[in-house]
Amino acid sequence: MGRRAKRKQGEPEPLTFLPKSKLSKGDHPGKKRKLEREIDNKKVLELLLDIEKKAHILDKEKKKEEELANAELQNNIEQMENFILLVYLIILINWVIKKGRSAYVEQLMKDMAMYYANEISRPVTIRANTLRTSRRDLAQALVNRGVNLEPIGKWTKVGLTVFDSSVPIGATPEYLAGHYILQAASSFLPVMALAPQENEKILDMASAPGGKTTYIAALMKNTGIIFANDSNKERTKGLVSNIYRLGIKNTIVCNYDGRQFPTVIGGFDRVLLDAPCSGTGVISKDPSIKINKLEKDFKLMPHLQKQLILSAIDSVDAKSSTGGYIVYSTCSVTIEENEEVVNYALLKRPNVKLVETDLDFGQDGFTKYRGKVFHPSLKLTKRYYPHVHNMDGFFVSKFKKFSNAFAENKENKDNEKVEKIKKGKINEDNKKNESSSKTNITKKSQPIEDELESLGLDDISEDNENLESDDDSSENESENLESDDEANEENCNLLF
Numbered sequence: 001m002g003r004r005a006k007r008k009q010g011e012p013e014p015l016t017f018l019p020k021s022k023l024s025k026g027d028h029p030g031k032k033r034k035l036e037r038e039i040d041n042k043k044v045l046e047l048l049l050d051i052e053k054k055a056h057i058l059d060k061e062k063k064k065e066e067e068l069a070n071a072e073l074q075n076n077i078e079q080m081e082n083f084i085l086l087v088y089l090i091i092l093i094n095w096v097i098k099k100g101r102s103a104y105v106e107q108l109m110k111d112m113a114m115y116y117a118n119e120i121s122r123p124v125t126i127r128a129n130t131l132r133t134s135r136r137d138l139a140q141a142l143v144n145r146g147v148n149l150e151p152i153g154k155w156t157k158v159g160l161t162v163f164d165s166s167v168p169i170g171a172t173p174e175y176l177a178g179h180y181i182l183q184a185a186s187s188f189l190p191v192m193a194l195a196p197q198e199n200e201k202i203l204d205m206a207s208a209p210g211g212k213t214t215y216i217a218a219l220m221k222n223t224g225i226i227f228a229n230d231s232n233k234e235r236t237k238g239l240v241s242n243i244y245r246l247g248i249k250n251t252i253v254c255n256y257d258g259r260q261f262p263t264v265i266g267g268f269d270r271v272l273l274d275a276p277c278s279g280t281g282v283i284s285k286d287p288s289i290k291i292n293k294l295e296k297d298f299k300l301m302p303h304l305q306k307q308l309i310l311s312a313i314d315s316v317d318a319k320s321s322t323g324g325y326i327v328y329s330t331c332s333v334t335i336e337e338n339e340e341v342v343n344y345a346l347l348k349r350p351n352v353k354l355v356e357t358d359l360d361f362g363q364d365g366f367t368k369y370r371g372k373v374f375h376p377s378l379k380l381t382k383r384y385y386p387h388v389h390n391m392d393g394f395f396v397s398k399f400k401k402f403s404n405a406f407a408e409n410k411e412n413k414d415n416e417k418v419e420k421i422k423k424g425k426i427n428e429d430n431k432k433n434e435s436s437s438k439t440n441i442t443k444k445s446q447p448i449e450d451e452l453e454s455l456g457l458d459d460i461s462e463d464n465e466n467l468e469s470d471d472d473s474s475e476n477e478s479e480n481l482e483s484d485d486e487a488n489e490e491n492c493n494l495l496f
């Protein structure tokens with residue numbers, strides 16, 4: 001077998017093979033080496049070309065495979081999309097058959113608007129502090145500093161919307177001098193509904209960090225007296241600093257659980273209860289509300305709100321010559337925290353009735369909802385939505401107290417019980433009456449969930465389904481002096 005036959009297929013030829021025709025016998029050995037080098041170079045080139053060709057073919061094959069895989073994936077996606085479209089079309093056809101095309105389009109637009117409005121932050125708004133300046137002067141001063149603003153709307157004489165600013169809006173000299181406060185537009189509404197008068201005695205039951213207290217003080221022109229209460233001591237620091245910065249002189253800051261009123265002090269001309277709430281109206285400011293609120297939060301919150309609203313009502317003097325009003329508001333849009341709480345108050349306190357809020361916009365409150373029927377006067381309450389009113393979701397209601405009769409009796413009862421608490425008799429009495437009554441004062445350290453469970457009230461929402469319901473649980477537990485305000489703190493900062 002020759003040399004050639006021994007090489008495997010595809011193996012390159014040895015580089016030093018010289019064709020005889022290129023050399024003659026007498027040739028110089030140098031010429032031979034030169035020729036050999038030339039031939040070697042040629043063979044290397046051929047070899048490289050060969051490798052390159054093979055690589056090119058491999059690339060082509062790989063590309064083809066990728067194209068095939070992509071086409072298959074695309075096909076699968078299209079099939080899936082077609083399926084979704086088919087389901088959507090079936091729903092759409094059902095809708096159109098049942099309610100008509102325009103109704104469907106209307107609903108779709110509403111849903112989309114609600115979804116996006118809830119996700120997008122509301123415009124930054126500020127309130128001019130009329131104790132220090134006028135809105136006009138403030139606007140001028142801020143425009144001179146490069147702030148782009150305009151009045152919020154016709155409904156307020158003190159609010160400005162800030163579109164953009166070349167200076168930090170929370171640190172201008174005007175801000176530091178107390179000429180304005182950063183405040184959500186929706187937050188003006190409960191104070192406008194409260195309509196405080198000069199020289200009145202007013203309680204802001206859950207007031208920190210004081211956006212509404214300071215507005216009340218401005219409307220009262222620093223006359224009369226405001227009790228700005230909050231059960232969270234830490235939060236009262238912000239309240240105090242706002243009161244100081246804005247030049248408020250008619251306000252006393254106190255730190256009680258709102259449920260302790262009116263035993264702390266009563267006889268107010270007006271009470272504002274801007275209640276702790278789940279914050280469902282301010283999701284755009286704090287999207288974490290969507291995931292960090294548990295079902296139990298939505299059940300416990302109305303329970304606390306019911307206790308607080310009764311205390312607020314009982315703290316007002318129906319004989320006030322200028323007032324006798326209670327405003328209940330939340331930054332939540334749930335029925336359980338709003339209409340149900342108000343309806344409960346109407347049932348428990350027949351000495352109050354709902355009156356007009358005198359807010360000239362907003363949607364009427366619900367008088368019925370998913371099988372629940374509320375008092376017809378719930379129509380007088382007002383609801384605000386991000387997608388409708390371009391402000392945070394809010395609820396405002398206003399009561400007029402026309403008799404003290406009910407509260408006077410209750411007050412005597414409360415006084416008796418507070419005396420007992422002071423004497424440390426309460427736990428003793430509880431033990432004695434444990435089996436006979438639900439109306440015992442519960443231990444201060446008992447968490448509210450335990451209390452509810454022990455009273456069989458762990459599903460509070462159901463208690464209110466019947467208008468005639470005899471649910472006195474919240475009233476009884478208004479004597480529980482434990483505060484569960486922490487859950488609400490973040491939401492309240494947002495509303496400031």
Ligand SMILES: C[S@@+](CC[C@H](N)C(=O)[O-])C[C@H]1O[C@@H](n2cnc3c(N)ncnc32)[C@H](O)[C@@H]1O
Binds near residue numbers: 207213235
């Ligand atoms: C909606 S925020 C109030 C915002 C305030 N009105 C403002 O405009 O700045 C609710 C407040 O209720 C307080 N709070 C919670 N439980 C309370 C209770 N049992 N008694 C009094 N205040 C309470 C919270 O600490 C929180 O500051």
